[in-house]
Amino acid sequence: MKTNRTAIRQKTDEYKEELLDFLKQLVQTPSINGKDSEEKISSLVAEEAGRLGLPYRSIALDQERPNVFVGEDFGGKSGLLFVAHLDTVPGGDESKWKHKPFGAEIEDRKLFGRGAIDCKAGIALSIYALRILKDLGRLGLAKFAGVVDEESGADSKLGARYLLDNGLNAKASIYTYSGVETVTIGHRGGVRLWIEVAGEAVHTGSLRWQKKEKGANAIEALSQFIGLLKDVKMEGKNPSFPGFGFVATPTLIEGGNGESIVPDKGKVLIDARLLPNQDNNEYIEKVRQLAKRLETNKIKFSVSIKNNIQGVVISPKEKIVRILDGLDKEVMGIKPEIRGCGPWNEGYMFIAKGIPTICGFGAVGDGAHSTDEYVEIGSLPQILEIYVRAALELAS
Incomplete structure (x- = not known):
C-alpha cells in the first residue's frame, strides 16, 4: 500500500493555511477545565470535520461536556487512532503573558496561546490528517477522538475512558501531545x-x-x-x-x-x-x-x-514505534529517544484496552501549563506528513 510521498507533501502544503486558521480558532475558543464546558470546542471540531467532508459524531456521558469522534470505524480493531484532549489548564496571571492567552497571536513563526501545544495543535493536525487520507481514498486508515476532562488528572470517567468503555478501538494510537525528540512509549x-x-x-x-x-x-x-x-x-x-x-x-x-x-x-x-x-x-x-x-x-x-x-509501557518493537522512529529521522532529521516519560497521561487507558499507544508525539513548541505557550508553525506541515504516512505504513 504505497502512496507517492510527493503527493502527500503537496497535500500538506495545500492545507497548511486552512490548518493554521483552524488552530487559531481552537486557541481563541477557551476550554478551561473547571470553568468552560467543552461544548463549544467540541462543536467547533465537529463543524470543521463536517466542512471537510469527514464523518463525525458526538459521544457524551455529560451532555454539556461532549467528546467528538471523527472517522468511519469507531469500534474496529483497525486504523491509527489520533487522540487529543479538548480542555486546557487556566491561563493564569495574564499580566505575565507577552501574548494574550486566547489571542492566537503570531510572532516569529510561532502561534501563542493557552492550549497551542496542549493539545489543540494535536486536534488540528489530526483532523487535517484525516482530510488528506480522504483525498487519497484511505480515510478508513485513521480516526480521531477528541476527549473531555483530561486536565482534571487524566483519570476522568467523562472522556477517554467513556469512549473506550463504549467500544472505541484501533490497531494503534498516538496521543498527540507535543514533541518529536522522543517517541514516548509509556509513562510513569x-x-x-x-x-x-x-x-x-x-x-x-x-x-x-x-x-x-x-x-x-x-x-x-x-x-x-x-x-x-x-x-x-x-x-x-x-x-x-x-x-x-x-x-x-x-x-x-x-x-x-x-x-x-x-x-x-x-x-x-x-x-x-x-x-x-x-x-x-x-x-x-x-x-x-x-x-x-x-x-x-x-x-x-x-x-x-x-x-x-498504574504506570505503563509498550514494547519498543511495536510497529507504530518503529514507524514513528523512521519518519522522525526522515522528515524531521531527528534521531529520537524511544522511552517513557515522567508525568502520567491518559495513555494508560488505551494500553489497558490492548491498543499500543504512543503517549506523546506531535507538534514542536513549548510553554505547556506555563506562560506564553506556543507552537512552531513550521513544524505543523511536517507533523501532518508524519501522521498521514504513519497511518498508511501501519496498514501496509
Whole structure:
C-alpha cells in the first residue's frame, strides 16, 4: 500500500493555511477545565470535520461536556487512532503573558496561546490528517477522538475512558501531545493520597495544655509523618525510563483552626510517581502502615486515595514505534529517544484496552501549563506528513 510521498507533501502544503486558521480558532475558543464546558470546542471540531467532508459524531456521558469522534470505524480493531484532549489548564496571571492567552497571536513563526501545544495543535493536525487520507481514498486508515476532562488528572470517567468503555478501538494510537525528540512509549504511574490527622483542640495559653493534660497537636503529628515519609521507598529501575525512578512529594498542606488553638486537624497531599514495574497498591499500604505507627490515643490518621494510576509501557518493537522512529529521522532529521516519560497521561487507558499507544508525539513548541505557550508553525506541515504516512505504513 504505497502512496507517492510527493503527493502527500503537496497535500500538506495545500492545507497548511486552512490548518493554521483552524488552530487559531481552537486557541481563541477557551476550554478551561473547571470553568468552560467543552461544548463549544467540541462543536467547533465537529463543524470543521463536517466542512471537510469527514464523518463525525458526538459521544457524551455529560451532555454539556461532549467528546467528538471523527472517522468511519469507531469500534474496529483497525486504523491509527489520533487522540487529543479538548480542555486546557487556566491561563493564569495574564499580566505575565507577552501574548494574550486566547489571542492566537503570531510572532516569529510561532502561534501563542493557552492550549497551542496542549493539545489543540494535536486536534488540528489530526483532523487535517484525516482530510488528506480522504483525498487519497484511505480515510478508513485513521480516526480521531477528541476527549473531555483530561486536565482534571487524566483519570476522568467523562472522556477517554467513556469512549473506550463504549467500544472505541484501533490497531494503534498516538496521543498527540507535543514533541518529536522522543517517541514516548509509556509513562510513569502515580498515586495521590490525602493524609488527614485528627488531634484534640485546647487553648494554647491554658494550664492543661502547658501540663499536656489536654490537647494533641495535629500539625506536629503531620510534620512527623512528612519527615518519616522519605523512608517509604519503592525499589527498582526500568530500562525504558532512563533517569526516572520512584519519587514522593508533599505538595499541599492544610491545618489548624486559629492562632490560639492547638490544632485538632491537618492534612497533606502526597504526590508519588512510580515506574510500571512498581506496585502502586504496595506503596499505598506502606503509607498506611507508617500512619498507623504514629497514632496515639489522641492522634488518629486516615489515608484516602485521590488518584491511583498504574504506570505503563509498550514494547519498543511495536510497529507504530518503529514507524514513528523512521519518519522522525526522515522528515524531521531527528534521531529520537524511544522511552517513557515522567508525568502520567491518559495513555494508560488505551494500553489497558490492548491498543499500543504512543503517549506523546506531535507538534514542536513549548510553554505547556506555563506562560506564553506556543507552537512552531513550521513544524505543523511536517507533523501532518508524519501522521498521514504513519497511518498508511501501519496498514501496509
